[in-house]
Amino acid sequence: MTAEADCAGPAISVEKLTFCYPGSELKALDELSFQVSAGEFVGITGPTGAGKSSLLLCLNGIIPHFQDGKFHGAVKIDGCDTFDTSCAELARKVGSVFQDPEAQIVAPVVEEEIAFGLENLAIPPREIDQRIAESLELIGISSLRHRSTTQLSGGQKQRVAIAAAIALKPKILLLDEPTSELDPIGTMEVFEVLRRLNREHHLTVIVVEQKVNILVEYAGRLLIMKNGRIVCDAPPREVLERPELLTSVGLRPPPVGDLAFKLKQRGLYPGALPLTVGDAYQGLSECWADKGI
Amino acid sequence: MSVVANYIPRDSAVHRLSPLTKLGWSFLLMTLSCFFRDPLVLAGLFASIVLVALAAGILKEMYPVFKGLLFIAGLFILFQIFFISEGKTLFTLIPGTGIGRVTDLGLLGCLAMGARMIVIAASFPVLMGTTQIKDLVVVLVEKLKIPYPYAFMFVTSLRFVPTFMQEMDQIIQAQSSRAHRLDNKNFIKKFLSICPLAIPLMVTSVKKAERMAISMETRGFGVGKRTNLHVKQFRAVDAAVCSGMAAIGIAMVVLHFRGILL
Structure with missing residues (x-):
């Protein structure tokens, strides 16, 4: 490792992370430890209830700031401990896209939706205007700029949500089953966008996804989770070499x-x-x- | 709801005015309508609203709204008019019995009440039809110092109306596919049959609200001072229109107290 890389540290570093939701003895996350370097494309998969979504919520600071529960261990984003950093500060480093595109769109017009985060962070209006144009261009939905958000299709909504996250210029993009409501073509389109952001803009992408076949195609590294633990952390080809890893957690290779x-x-x-x-x-x-x- | 609060895109002088000016106009009309009790003056105020709608090029869209208001005002007058007994009797509904007696004071009073109601209610849809909600919110927050979370709540609730309508449709379909009956004749049973629809809607709404809160949190909601992408400038035209409105308003009130306009 070079001196420079050493100084920058990993983009994400998780150490012995354990989390229990209130009123539950069950560990949603059980002593997780892993690191992600800047520029990686990581796919997280596993059966329902494996703790995938909870893990993402730990990476963007919703846990422990917004969601109560027992939190042990440490999560460092770009060197900042999420425990001491507010969600808003983390918002500048980490962009999040969630499963339900309907619930994460707050504004009636696409343009205002993209502007929402930028306005919150008090970016000057002229720059907001520029960043809206840039992020829409990047996702390839410039034509939607003045459309009403309620009239968009599921795939368009999901891409608007990605554009809204990208507009804050994060270093890391987290996506929680971003294609759950999309058809196969829409799914491919979203992943193509993610690949381009990852390759051309050096964005670190972490995506939770049940569709293993698409993760294998796009991700450079797969984390397979079960019962709050990581049972496998390997490049896709290695995972394919050991199909029993997938079948043992209830996923189909x-x-x-x-x-x-x-x-x-x-x-x-x-x-x-x-x-x-x-x-x-x-x-x-x-x-x-x-x-x- | 959608008709009353919908923005109707046009390129008119009224649309280009600052939301503050239009809010002022709406407020002025409400205030003036409380001063006057002459149905003719109130009708004049209503005519001014119609003229503004015409100038904004949205009269066609406003027509059903005005028609609805006139209908409601008509009903209102009909319910009130027979219960006012002061004044000279103009006519009775069933002659010779005293049932359905209409007096001159009653007629004037009811007409004034109805007209006042129309004036107060009619400026709002014109305001909403010519002003984008985002501009209105900016003015409410920046100029009138309403806390941003409240203004935000207002916009978002409008944004979610179609979402919840869709949700409701799905719930109705799901429940009726499991033989839930909605078309009950019995009023109490009909009321009770709403519960299996309302409860799932409430649960999904709360879940949606929570997800939305998380999404807002990850985009820095409520950090502190914020900026606005579009700010409608308060221009010289706005100043002119506002001072004109103020002059007319004051003149009318003065004339009222001199006993010329009632």
């Missing part, structure tokens, strides 16, 4: 990866396991060409 894994066990698939249909096609073509098919 992505069909493409699973097929290639089974073929590979019989020596019928060469090289690394494919993450997309395109990868698989290429791998199989090579293999069959070798065999003269």
Whole structure:
């Protein structure tokens, strides 16, 4: 690690984080420890009730500032302990997008929705105007600027929510099942946007998602959670190599990866396991060409 | 609700005025309508509202609102008029019996009451039709010093009306698909049949509110001083219109106390 990187520290550092909701002895999060470096694209998956959403709420400071409960351990965002940093200060570092696009849109017009956070942080009006244009452009929804938020489709609403989070220029973007109400095309579109933000703008992306096949395709690192613990922390290809990791927590391995894994066990698939249909096609073509098919 | 409080986009001089000027106009009309009891003067005030709507180019949209107000005022007069017995009898509904007696004072009084009600109620939809809510909120917060959370609450409640309507539709569908009957003849049973709709709606609303609060929190709501993207300037035109309105208002009140306008 270089001296500079050492000084900057990890984007997110979680140490022995334990959290219980009030009135419950069950640990929603159980001694979690992990670090995320700046610029990573991390996918978090796991069965319902594994603690994925609670973990995100710890990363944006809602826990412990807004949600009561027993909180142990430490969460550091960009070197700041969330316990000592207010949600509003964290809002400058961490953008959050939630599951229900309907409930997170507060303004009647798209433009005002994007402006909401900026106005709260007392950004000068001229800069707000500029940032609205930038973030809408970035998400590819400039045409929606003056539309009424109630008339948007689910996918459009979700992208407006992402634009509203991006407008605050955070270093880290947290998304809690951002595609739960979207069709497959809408899901892809949202993930394409996330990939572009991650690659071109060096944004650290943490996304909770049940759809493992899409996470495998886009994330550079997968965290699999169960009962408030991380049971696996590995790049997607390694996860595909051990499908029992997914099945043991009740998730289905992505069909493409699973097929290639089974073929590979019989020596019928060469090289690394494919993450997309395109990868698989290429791998199989090579293999069959070798065999003269 | 949607008709009364909807913004109607037009490019008119009235739309371009500062929300403060329009609020002042609305307030002036309310004040004046309390001074006068001559139905003709009140009708004149109402005519001025119609003229403003015409100038703003929203008369067509306002027409059903005004019609509704006239209807309600008519009902109001009808309910009141037979109960005022002072004054000279003009006519009775059933001649020779004294049932449904209408007196001159009663007629004038009721007409004044109805007209006053219309004047007070009619300026509001014109104000909302020509002013964007965000501009109104900025004025309420910046100029009239209403705390931002309250103004915010007002805007957001309007934003959530369609959401809750949708929610309600879903609940009705869900409950009627499980043989819940809504079309009960018995009034008490009908009232009770609302509970299985109201309770889920309340639960989802509270959940939505909590999620919204979390989303607001992550975007720095209530940190302290905030800025506004759009601020409608109070221009020279506004100053002119305001002083004009003040002059007319004062003149009318003076004439009233001199006994010329009643």
